[in-house]
Amino acid sequence: QVQLVESGGGLVQDGGSLRLSCVVSGRTFSSYTMGWFRQAPGKEREFVAAITWSGGSTYYGYSVKGRFTISRDNAKNTVYLHMNSLKPEDTAVYYCAASDFRGSTSRNQYHYWGQGTQVTISS
Secondary structure, eight states: OOEEEEEOOEEEETTOOEEEEEEEESSOGGGSEEEEEEEOTTSOOEEEEEEOTTSOOEEEOTTTTTTEEEEEEGGGTEEEEEEOSOOGGGOEEEEEEEESSTTOOOGGGEEEEOOOEEEEEEO
């Protein structure tokens, strides 16, 4: 069974930075495309970023492009989301997910999910 555990969320001020981490266990981590999604209260879960198994390709949602960076360390079974220039509208629960579909940005193609970590940006 695949398990994903996120960490690194918290409360930061407008313009601040955070780094989220997600550790994967249970199956071969390096074979998955890894993604980050977020869900704000009353809104649908939206795509944030994804990275292919080799790290050679990355994908970003329009609202975070240029501010967020996704990376992975296959030796540590860990994927990261570096978030800079945070805004109040980035406030959400952030979820890590794993997909068998290369480069997927669709939440329907992610079959393994973490429990989420809360990120709150104060204005």
